[in-house]
Amino acid sequence: MVEKRKPIQVEEAVKRVMEQEVHPQSETVNIEDSYGRFLAEDLVASHDVPAFDRSPYDGFAIRAEDTNEANSNNPIEFDVVGEIGAGYVFEGEVKPFQAVRIMTGAPIPKGCDAVVMLELTKEVSDKKILIKRLFKKGNNISYQGEDTQKGTILVKKGTQINPGIVALLATFGYHKVTVAKKPVIGVIATGSELLNIDEPLAPGKIRNSNAYMIMAQIERAGGQAVYFGKLNDDLDACFAATKEALSKVDMLITTGGVSVGDYDFVPAILKQVGATVLFNKVAMRPGSVTTVATVDGKMIYGLSGNPSACYVGFELFVHPMLRRALYNTYPHLQKVKATLGTDFPKPNPFMRLVRAKIDFIEGRLIASPSGVDKSGIVSSLGGADCLLLLPGGTRGYEKEMTVDVLLLEDHQGSEWPWNNIVPSYR
Numbered sequence: 453m454v455e456k457r458k459p460i461q462v463e464e465a466v467k468r469v470m471e472q473e474v475h476p477q478s479e480t481v482n483i484e485d486s487y488g489r490f491l492a493e494d495l496v497a498s499h500d501v502p503a504f505d506r507s508p509y510d511g512f513a514i515r516a517e518d519t520n521e522a523n524s525n526n527p528i529e530f531d532v533v534g535e536i537g538a539g540y541v542f543e544g545e546v547k548p549f550q551a552v553r554i555m556t557g558a559p560i561p562k563g564c565d566a567v568v569m570l571e572l573t574k575e576v577s578d579k580k581i582l583i584k585r586l587f588k589k590g591n592n593i594s595y596q597g598e599d600t601q602k603g604t605i606l607v608k609k610g611t612q613i614n615p616g617i618v619a620l621l622a623t624f625g626y627h628k629v630t631v632a633k634k635p636v637i638g639v640i641a642t643g644s645e646l647l648n649i650d651e652p653l654a655p656g657k658i659r660n661s662n663a664y665m666i667m668a669q670i671e672r673a674g675g676q677a678v679y680f681g682k683l684n685d686d687l688d689a690c691f692a693a694t695k696e697a698l699s700k701v702d703m704l705i706t707t708g709g710v711s712v713g714d715y716d717f718v719p720a721i722l723k724q725v726g727a728t729v730l731f732n733k734v735a736m737r738p739g740s741v742t743t744v745a746t747v748d749g750k751m752i753y754g755l756s757g758n759p760s761a762c763y764v765g766f767e768l769f770v771h772p773m774l775r776r777a778l779y780n781t782y783p784h785l786q787k788v789k790a791t792l793g794t795d796f797p798k799p800n801p802f803m804r805l806v807r808a809k810i811d812f813i814e815g816r817l818i819a820s821p822s823g824v825d826k827s828g829i830v831s832s833l834g835g836a837d838c839l840l841l842l843p844g845g846t847r848g849y850e851k852e853m854t855v856d857v858l859l860l861e862d863h864q865g866s867e868w869p870w871n872n873i874v875p876s877y878r
């Protein structure tokens with residue numbers, strides 16, 4: 453007699469997963485290797501930026517008050533008493549009606565409080581210039597700390613390092629960066645029908661695509677995947693592999709064998725390893741058979757063998773735990789509202805998570821399914837950059853309806869974005 457599984461709501465399932473503890477760990481990497489990693493500490497400004505008042509232009513540093521009487525009929529003459537390039541400091545103090553030739557980025561000489569752009573001066577000789585306009589104290593000076601003040605928290609712990617954050621790390625001299633250790637996540641594929649991807653097709657067999665997909669999802673989320681291979685539907689072999697994998701990883705994912713078929717051994721293995729099952733049926737499509745359990749504080753995810761169900765199970769239940777193990781405080785996929793681009797006439801007894809493509813079209817976010825919506829389908833995955841969240845209990849959804857969408861990843865670029873750019877104000 454097959455045990456009848458009781459489905460729980462998606463929200464409850466995610467909650468049960470997120471109630472489990474994670475223990476993030478940190479390590480140090482070179483700044484060159486920090487892109488894409490997650491900060492294990494707040495990034496605090498260790499000094500002002502800029503660290504000194506500096507010139508934003510090539511020109512002349514002067515005392516603003518010396519131009520009080522200047523106008524086009526009354527150019528004021530200044531003695532050029534020196535020159536200062538970026539990276540150097542002007543020794544001495546500038547006196548009335550003296551100017552120092554200054555380059556962009558150079559520190560403002562003592563005594564000066566304004567910079568005049570080169571184009572606004574007239575050279576009389578090597579040593580003399582004319583200025584025909586009034587300048588005010590502070591004109592064209594980038595003040596110390598105007599970018600960032602010492603002690604400011606610039607980036608919070610748990611943030612993924614992007615190129616801008618790399619620039620900040622370099623600015624503050626972090627050639628080594630403390631980042632979250634990538635959680636090590638084991639992957640096991642089960643199923644006697646599975647071929648290695650370099651094997652030719654044979655009757656009744658398919659290539660093991662899920663293991664590679666899951667490993668890519670792990671990497672996308674910021675983890676490190678370890679592949680323990682594909683196993684035939686053999687209880688003893690699957691048990692031994694699970695035991696071995698569990699001793700080497702922070703979390704374990706299996707794909708396939710999680711349903712109620714004669715060779716679906718994942719439930720039996722979970723029992724054998726003494727795991728506590730958090731749930732084994734979720735009121736969602738695809739991925740209703742997704743099973744999550746814990747053993748000795750480690751998560752074990754029994755994802756469906758059906759590729760789309762496997763993909764969705766990962767994004768809902770593995771991704772946020774993985775992100776939490778990276779100190780990330782925003783671990784779930786981002787949710788936005790979008791307009792449905794096509795009808796979706798399927799009845800929805802359970803919540804549906806439909807692989808879809810989202811685009812900004814004429815000021816609106818439009819999301820449309822990226823292919824056939826069946827859980828055994830692979831082809832709709834490649835074009836998916838989001839998941840439509842269609843609550844159950846409906847007879848389908850119509851084009852133009854507003855729906856919730858979970859975003860999966862960055863978008864492809866645009867062919868040519870420069871037409872019809874209009875200002876939004878006049």
Ligand SMILES: Nc1nc2c(c(=O)[nH]1)N[C@H]1C(S)=C(S)[C@@H](COP(=O)(O)OP(=O)(O)OC[C@H]3O[C@@H](n4cnc5c(N)ncnc54)[C@H](O)[C@@H]3O)O[C@H]1N2
Pocket residue numbers: 641642643645646658659660661662663707708709710711712713716738739740741755756757758759761827828
């Ligand atoms: N009597 C019932 N049958 C099924 C139920 C049910 O509730 N009662 N649930 C169905 C649903 S929904 C799903 S989803 C599948 C889940 O089955 P399993 O997770 O046990 O997966 P398998 O049976 O092993 O495989 C399903 C399907 O996916 C293919 N597969 C498996 N592994 C891979 C892989 N690594 N790469 C690519 N494709 C893979 C496999 O060949 C099957 O076609 O159960 C339904 N049945």
Ligand code: MOO
Pocket residue numbers: 736737738739740741742756758761827828
């Ligand atoms: O629930 Mo199954 O996992 O739909 O495809």
